[in-house]
Each structure stands twice: as C-alpha cells, then as structure tokens.
Amino acid sequence: MSDSDQKRLEQERRFWKAAAEGYDDWICEDFDEQYRKKWNVLRKYIQQDHLVCDVGCGPGDLTMRVGSLCKEVQAIDATPEMIELAQGKDGTHGTTNVHFQVADAYHLPFDSNTFDTVMSVNALQTMKEPKMALLEMGRVLKPDGQLLLITYCYGDSSLTENIGLIKWAVKYRTISVWQSFKLVQLKKMFHDNGLKVRTAGRIWTHPVVAFLRATPIKA
Numbered sequence: 001m002s003d004s005d006q007k008r009l010e011q012e013r014r015f016w017k018a019a020a021e022g023y024d025d026w027i028c029e030d031f032d033e034q035y036r037k038k039w040n041v042l043r044k045y046i047q048q049d050h051l052v053c054d055v056g057c058g059p060g061d062l063t064m065r066v067g068s069l070c071k072e073v074q075a076i077d078a079t080p081e082m083i084e085l086a087q088g089k090d091g092t093h094g095t096t097n098v099h100f101q102v103a104d105a106y107h108l109p110f111d112s113n114t115f116d117t118v119m120s121v122n123a124l125q126t127m128k129e130p131k132m133a134l135l136e137m138g139r140v141l142k143p144d145g146q147l148l149l150i151t152y153c154y155g156d157s158s159l160t161e162n163i164g165l166i167k168w169a170v171k172y173r174t175i176s177v178w179q180s181f182k183l184v185q186l187k188k189m190f191h192d193n194g195l196k197v198r199t200a201g202r203i204w205t206h207p208v209v210a211f212l213r214a215t216p217i218k219a
Helices: 003-020 023-030 032-042 061-067 080-087 130-140 159-171 183-192
Strands: 051-055 072-077 098-102 115-121 141-152 195-204 209-216
Touching: 032 061, 032 115, 032 141, 032 195, 032 209, 051 061, 051 130, 061 072, 061 098, 072 080, 080 098, 115 130, 130 141, 130 183, 141 183, 141 195, 183 195, 183 209
Parallel strands: 051 072, 051 115, 072 098, 115 141
Antiparallel strands: 141 209, 195 209
C-alpha cells in the first residue's frame, strides 16, 4: 500500500471510529424507517445459492440479514471498531455463514470473479476514490454477477439537507470525505468502470438515497 493510500485509509478510519460509538442506537432512533426500505429493496435480489460480498458493512445489521437469505457472506470494513461491533452480532437472524474482516475497499482481499453478488450500502459516498472502489467491486464479481449499491445523493438533495450533513460531520470533530453524488453521475460512473446499470432510482427522498443494480459489461 502506498503512503498516500495509507494516509487516506487512516483519515477514513478516524471518522468512522468516532461514529462507531452509539452508531446502532443512532440508526434505530433516526433512520429505522429508511433502513427498512433499504432492506426491502436488497432482499428482492438475494438468492439462496449466492456468495455475497458486502463492502463497507459497518456494524453489520444488514449484512446479517442478507446472510439469512444466501449461501455465504464475506463482509469488509476499513474501521476495526465497526468490525468489532459486527462480530458481536454473530449468529443473529440465525446466521452462521457471515464472515467479517478489516479490509480496504480499494484492495479487496478476494480473488477475481468470486462473488454472485457484491453489495455496498451507505459507503461509496464516504470514499475519496469511489471509481477505484467500483473497479474493485467489479473485479471480484463473477461475469454473470450483480452489484447492488445504495448510496446518498446529496447532489440531488436540498440545501437544508446538505447543511444537516455538515452539522453531522462537525459533531464527530474530524474531516471526512463525502461525495455529493447525483444519480445521473453515478450511472455514468458505473458505465465508465465496466458496469451496465440494469435498475436505478430513488428509494428515499429527504435526503435522496439512490439504488443501482448493475452487471459487468461483457467484453
């Protein structure tokens, strides 16, 4: 890993380390309905025989739910504190097929063409190099696999919602990358990085949350 990659990774980890404490309570109190919507979207595309990779799994709640529907989940997050929270939930939803590890989204520790499904929820917008992460997600997908992405689109959201985001970042007293995506921008980014968008749309309005389902573009 280069010095610049290491510096970027440490910056991202500092932010999510600060956010990890109390993260589950915060989600339950303020985002419970939104997360139910995300789960109801994801579950439509997960099949029993799928090997799934979850990139940026956070504390692992959605990951464990996905594990109850598929063959196996390999889940990664760059923040050790988040992985520790996730590992503490081992066995919830009756799952024993979910495996968590600390790893970098830009250097996924898996062979190419491994997974039927790669998913990433609420992570891409926090990455300094989202295109690099998409390339890695595409690399580990099987040729007939699918990428399921859910991400905030603050570029399509209101000024009030953007101000709220700034206040949230200030709360954790650290500088963080936050991409102000627009849905049209994400579609182009997928295509430019070898992924054909099959489904795309808003699943939440205030702020805008987008869902995209894509498959590898065959050479």
